[in-house]
Amino acid sequence: MPADSIDIRYVAQLARIALTDEEIERFGKQLGDLLGHVNALAELDTESVPATAQVVESRNVSRADVERPCLDRETVLEQAPQRQGGFFRVPRIIAE
Amino acid sequence: MDELIERSGAHIAAEVNTGRASASEVVDATLSHVDAVEPAIGAYLTVLHDAARAHAARVDERVRAGERLALAGVPIAVKDNMCLTASRTTCGSKILEHWIAPYTATAVARLLDAGAIPIGKANCDEFAMGSSCENSALGVTRNPYDPSRVPGGSSGGSAAAVAAYEAAIGLGSDTGGSIREPGAFCNLIGFKPTYGRVSRYGLIAFASSLDQIGPLSRTVEDAALAYDAMCGFDPMDATSLDRTPEPTADALREDLRGVRVGIVREFDTKALGTDLDAVYAKAYRDLEALGAEIVEVSLPTAAYGLATYYLIAPAECSSNLARFDGVRYGLRVDGGDVRAMYDATRAAGFGPEVKRRILIGTYALSSGYYDAYYVRAQKARTLIARDFEAAFAGCDLIACPAASCAAFPFAAKSDPYSMYLMDYYTIPMSLAGLPALSVPCGWVTPEGGEFPMPIGLQLCAPLFGERQLLGAAHAYERATQHALARKPLPAQVRA
Numbered sequence: 001m002p003a004d005s006i007d008i009r010y011v012a013q014l015a016r017i018a019l020t021d022e023e024i025e026r027f028g029k030q031l032g033d034l035l036g037h038v039n040a041l042a043e044l045d046t047e048s049v050p051a052t053a054q055v056v057e058s059r060n061v062s063r064a065d066v067e068r069p070c071l072d073r074e075t076v077l078e079q080a081p082q083r084q085g086g087f088f089r090v091p092r093i094i095a096e
Numbered sequence: 097m098d099e100l101i102e103r104s105g106a107h108i109a110a111e112v113n114t115g116r117a118s119a120s121e122v123v124d125a126t127l128s129h130v131d132a133v134e135p136a137i138g139a140y141l142t143v144l145h146d147a148a149r150a151h152a153a154r155v156d157e158r159v160r161a162g163e164r165l166a167l168a169g170v171p172i173a174v175k176d177n178m179c180l181t182a183s184r185t186t187c188g189s190k191i192l193e194h195w196i197a198p199y200t201a202t203a204v205a206r207l208l209d210a211g212a213i214p215i216g217k218a219n220c221d222e223f224a225m226g227s228s229c230e231n232s233a234l235g236v237t238r239n240p241y242d243p244s245r246v247p248g249g250s251s252g253g254s255a256a257a258v259a260a261y262e263a264a265i266g267l268g269s270d271t272g273g274s275i276r277e278p279g280a281f282c283n284l285i286g287f288k289p290t291y292g293r294v295s296r297y298g299l300i301a302f303a304s305s306l307d308q309i310g311p312l313s314r315t316v317e318d319a320a321l322a323y324d325a326m327c328g329f330d331p332m333d334a335t336s337l338d339r340t341p342e343p344t345a346d347a348l349r350e351d352l353r354g355v356r357v358g359i360v361r362e363f364d365t366k367a368l369g370t371d372l373d374a375v376y377a378k379a380y381r382d383l384e385a386l387g388a389e390i391v392e393v394s395l396p397t398a399a400y401g402l403a404t405y406y407l408i409a410p411a412e413c414s415s416n417l418a419r420f421d422g423v424r425y426g427l428r429v430d431g432g433d434v435r436a437m438y439d440a441t442r443a444a445g446f447g448p449e450v451k452r453r454i455l456i457g458t459y460a461l462s463s464g465y466y467d468a469y470y471v472r473a474q475k476a477r478t479l480i481a482r483d484f485e486a487a488f489a490g491c492d493l494i495a496c497p498a499a500s501c502a503a504f505p506f507a508a509k510s511d512p513y514s515m516y517l518m519d520y521y522t523i524p525m526s527l528a529g530l531p532a533l534s535v536p537c538g539w540v541t542p543e544g545g546e547f548p549m550p551i552g553l554q555l556c557a558p559l560f561g562e563r564q565l566l567g568a569a570h571a572y573e574r575a576t577q578h579a580l581a582r583k584p585l586p587a588q589v590r591a
Binding site (some may be wrong): 006008011012014015016017018019023027030031033034035037038039040041042043044046049050051052053054055056057058061063071072075076078079080081082088090091092093 | 426
């Protein structure tokens with residue numbers, strides 16, 4: 001196992017969550033403790049063991065490419081934090 | 097009518113189907129009871145007075161037209177991480193506090209189609225992450241058997257609602273124990289089917305390879321009725337099992353002759369203290385008295401379940417919860433540019449436990465750590481599933497504790513890891529995708545506690561073994577009747 005502590009600031013950036021200094025300290029300690037516990041997995045010999053992503057049979061699922069009813073656009077847009085006509089309105093993404 | 101709402105869902109459905117009671121009467125009685133006891137219990141985040149009455153009127157019409165419905169007029173509590181059209185669906189989170197679901201989850205739709213009535217949306221730990229309901233950002237739920245104690249979690253609201261007769265059946269979701277542990281804490285059957293048996297469409301995802309919907313109920317028969325109505329392939333969930341459903345209602349047994357029950361060598365109940373040890377020793381003897389052959393089995397890697405789970409579940413959660421970014425639904429906190437909006441929205445919208453899990457999951461999936469953490473955990477998951485396969489070569493069912501203690505007081509588990517330990521006995525089954533349930537097996541007055549609190553026995557079957565599982569649980573329930581030893585506190589429940 002590679003680490004006993006987490007660079008919380010960096011991980012929070014990846015996770016898109018702004019943290020306060022207090023949270024950085026608290027979560028850093030709590031997640032460091034948790035890493036100490038999960039590092040126990042190093043005791044298991046997993047060298048030749050396949051990884052399990054899904055426990056029961058799974059296969060690709062496809063359906064015929066035909067039109068079918070979907071959610072009503074107005075109902076969905078009613079839940080938007082901000083909208084403009086038939087669109088979700090968001091802050092500018094591309095500079096002028 | 098007040099007596100009727102304390103009866104089982106099966107009994108209520110029989111009364112409604114034969115015209116001795118109407119769904120509308122059942123719902124009116126349930127709603128007035130809910131209004132009376134909710135200040136003390138807090139099981140629901142939203143009570144659906146109007147929708148419940150409208151559903152009841154439709155069920156009465158269908159019954160008058162000659163239909164016989166498996167759950168006619170049966171009041172249900174729906175965990176608030178499952179969508180129900182036009183109702184608030186919050187996941188117990190600020191980020192979805194005001195979100196109205198535009199569609200209905202398949203599991204919920206199937207219960208409603210079978211005549212069930214949605215009484216309300218039940219409280220839960222935020223995004224189903226927790227074991228006490230204390231991680232809900234939107235309300236406090238109390239244990240109906242002792243209001244100073246938690247109902248368990250994450251499906252704590254559904255459990256408290258059913259225990260306090262605010263519904264006959266509760267819908268929960270179980271990722272690492274979130275149906276079974278609150279079931280044990282609230283004197284109920286808490287049943288997690290095989291992964292994939294019940295569609296997850298409309299269940300707001302936490303950890304997709306583990307999440308499974310199941311019922312909480314006061315009787316095994318009700319768990320079977322609800323499961324039978326919900327299970328089966330759903331084209332809207334690619335992981336739902338495309339197998340012929342195997343209904344369980346006709347599999348309920350009265351004895352355990354010919355059943356080999358495995359007791360797990362590594363789960364030594366002496367470690368749980370003398371009171372709990374005695375309860376479980378008695379439970380295993382009672383299984384034997386019913387005709388079961390008790391055998392010892394070994395799950396050598398089950399002890400690594402917690403470590404495995406706390407990498408896989410957070411990894412999946414960090415990915416699933418990326419969708420809550422303030423763009424299309426839910427909370428948005430403006431921060432200037434779009435990046436600042438994401439950061440501020442998620443900072444304000446998620447509570448501490450959700451943030452912790454997103455962070456650990458993001459870390460476990462990040463470049464440089466993926467193989468060391470996530471892949472290693474997936475390999476450990478394989479070993480745990482193999483342990484169960486080997487154990488089931490020598491037994492038909494496994495019996496073990498559902499939790500390591502009775503319901504605990506509020507704020508007793510302030511250290512996150514001590515809360516994670518609550519799921520020690522339930523996580524291995526989740527990782528292996530196995531069907532498992534908790535059934536009441538006795539009462540223990542916890543140290544410093546005022547009342548005897550319910551204890552749960554966990555039974556687990558091989559994949560797709562729901563018929564054997566519910567069949568055996570029924571025999572045990574009928575022979576022991578532990579659930580009937582105490583009623584929820586009268587002062588709260590019969591206001």
